[in-house]
Amino acid sequence: MQSIQQMIETVLNDDQPVVLAMVFQVKGSAYRKEGTWMLIQEDGARTGVISGGCLESDLHSRAIELFNTGKVDIVHYDLSAEDDLGWGRGAGCNGVVSVVVRDIDNDFRHFLTLMHKRLLAKKHVLFIQSISNLAYYAYLNEDEDCLDSWQGEIPFELDAVTPFQNNAEQKSMGDEMVYFQLIWPRPALYIIGAGVDARPLARLAENVGYAVHLLDWRASLCNEFNFPMAVSFQIGNVERLINNIEFSSLDSVVIMTHDFQLDVKLVQRLRDSQLLYLGILGSKKRTERLLDRDIPNEVHSPVGLSIGAEGPEEIAVSIVAELIAVRRRKVI
Structure with missing residues (x-):
């Protein structure tokens, strides 16, 4: 199982088209929790897992449609359904998993490059993604420097955090829903x-x-x-x-x-x-x-x-x- 830092390195070391699937919300129980990342590359390679195998094929199909488009979308999977029309297939996960699926374009690669420099320096960062407007994302480091495509202020302080705790959650900022995730260097x-x-x-x-x-x-x-x-x-x-x-x-x-x-x-x-x-x-x-x-x-x-x-x-x-x-x- 690769760390997020290793996944970022996979993206930066290979210029082939790649899609990022990121779990931002789980309601009920599921195989993986908020903060889980998975990469799907154009040659079919996958890094990381979102589920025990029931979602990956569908995400791969969606990734094929996103390669080289720069588009980003949200997919909701209801794992509680027991019939063939649902995603549970009798697995008993009994949860709803919401995933952001993003084609990693040049702008996002540059964003990951700068984030990666912080991780190499053994510094954690706060990744911020608007759910209301998927074009907006940012990261915040402990010096409160912010690299972003964000519009407006980010009312969050990056201090007093517990090492290696995921702390991935969705919060309301006014009329906007925003996903926050602490990302740690590879242990x-x-x-x-x-x-x-x-x-x-x-x-x-x-x-x-x-x-x-x-x-x-x-x-x-x-x-x-x-x-x-x-x-x-x-x-x-x-x-x-x-x-x-x-x-x-x-x-x-x-x-x-x-x-x-x-x-x-x-x-x-x-x-x-x-x-x-x-x-x-x-x-x-x-x-x-x-x-x-x-x-x-x-x-x-x-x-x-x-x-x-x-x-x-x-x-x-x-x-x-x-x-x-x-x-x-x-x-x-």
């Missing part, structure tokens, strides 16, 4: 230690949208052959390497070096970094020895959700599940 996962057990973790994390970065002192392990999905490799003295990284509150780190003395030094450095997630491979007793104290709430050890995982693949599942839960603020 970053730094894996320290490029052993065999790190490979399924990197692979699974990339599959759910993380930008995976590897750090290790062994070039024979930390390389593209073992981690073809990674976006960067840093090889050398790991203590020095992490000192050169500007971690943010959007970043996650998993320590899996299997080196106790090195882990002591890494934890001392990373605990002051205000990370979104810090996980340490190993037992609770080992981590308490690392910290020389009880494990604080901000440190996840044993790393991963407690699902009885055994072996590298199952442990990777538990770690990625915990990463998602923390990002979605679902950890109890």
Whole structure:
């Protein structure tokens, strides 16, 4: 599942006609919620999903009619109908999904280009789309700079937001209905230690949208052959390497070096970094020895959700599940 940032990169790296389908309202239950994006390209490629498969074919048919037109439209799907004339087909979703379908023309590509620069700088943006007049859209960043085709004032402040929360909703502004969506940079996962057990973790994390970065002192392990999905490799003295990284509150780190003395030094450095997630491979007793104290709430050890995982693949599942839960603020 690709992040919105990755979808924007797909558009910017390929000049073929492409249509954006974006869920802006859900009434009742549905497979995906407000803020879901999907791309449909002229060659038939699709990125992302709007539903479990019942809407994509119809959206593809609509996209064919929109390519190279610069047009934008709204489609409503009633998933509660049980007969063949509805979209539910007995699936039991029992919701109405409203989708903006837009041909991405040159103006919108330029708009996405500037938004993408903010995301690369690890800055979130507020995407704004008028539902009453689909020609009007804008984005607002934390400096309250606004790039837009908008008419009039945007009465919204971008502050005090919770990292990685979707916060997609429709609001009334006078006589106009407006859709707001917070868009976050692609989440970053730094894996320290490029052993065999790190490979399924990197692979699974990339599959759910993380930008995976590897750090290790062994070039024979930390390389593209073992981690073809990674976006960067840093090889050398790991203590020095992490000192050169500007971690943010959007970043996650998993320590899996299997080196106790090195882990002591890494934890001392990373605990002051205000990370979104810090996980340490190993037992609770080992981590308490690392910290020389009880494990604080901000440190996840044993790393991963407690699902009885055994072996590298199952442990990777538990770690990625915990990463998602923390990002979605679902950890109890």
